[in-house]
Amino acid sequence: MSTTFTLNGKSVTVQADENSPLLWAIRDELNLKGTKFGCGKAACGACTLHVNGNAVRSCSYAIKFAAGKEITTIEGLSPGDELHPVQQAWMEEIVPQCGYCQPGFMMATAAMLEQIPNPTDEDIDNNIVNVCRCATYYRMRKAIHRAAEIKSQTT
């Protein structure tokens, strides 16, 4: 089956079983490796990307639901060479350890900041529930506050 959607601003068409997880189309057919497979059961968040601006766990999202939608992966979080506030903050706070979970966290954070521009620690606790086995959570928290600060300065 053929499915057409917008990926990081460009129209793409993928040939895949309609129930195939979007994650595999992104990684295997479209060769964007930033979105990761972690658990395959929507429990860890490593596969988080945006569908029409909302955080979605792509391992549990059939490609047929992507038809006609705007999909954004970590590669497309910031157009061009400019860094997204989340990316900038992540670098400033040296958040990643092994790095595997980080794209998912950054996509979840970016989605949250669109709706909660100045999140409290409780907002972060409630919204950012991805899993990091390297336990970089404390650096992430600092980076999320920093990203909110950068975002408020640039908008």
Place this chain on the structure above:
Amino acid sequence: MRKRLAFITLLLLTLTGAGFSLADDRSDEPASQQNRDQADTPFSVMMKVITHKRCMNCHPAGDQPRQGADSHLHNFNVQRGADGHGIAALQCSTCHQPENNDFSGVPGAPHWHLAPRSMAWEGMSRTEIARSILNPENNGGKTLEETVKHMTEDDLVLWAFEPGVDDEGNLREKPPVSEEDFIAAVKAWAAAGAVIPEE
């Protein structure tokens, strides 16, 4: 002689005891028959579904859904949010799509979300639940006809009968009544005046 007398006495006592048992069974029959009759009423059939975990898990009294056979609080600290669809970066639709996902084991149905607080059933008796269902202040202003339509046609309500598999590929438990029987029971109950029995 004494042994023979004792044996006969014991035999008589045993037979007498069995006779009493049989008599007890016969006296139980009307009650069990009565229970069976109650169990088959449209109201009871309907409530068997409504009080099943497939429905109760998403009609919580608090601000978190429940999940699973043991109705534990939904993993990941999932929250109700302002409108029952979750919160900013953790909406229901972050994981739940319009259909069950057999790859991940995540259940899905159109407009997956929590029932509003006014439709909380957790901790209520079946008659309290029924009264809440009929109360326009609780059910979103629905008439009886609209309530019946919701209960018999809404995709999310009827998801209970096709709940898919869990993350280990095991079929989720369905309510103890078929979809067809549930729909028939709801309609029959409403047609007879939506009477809620005294309990």
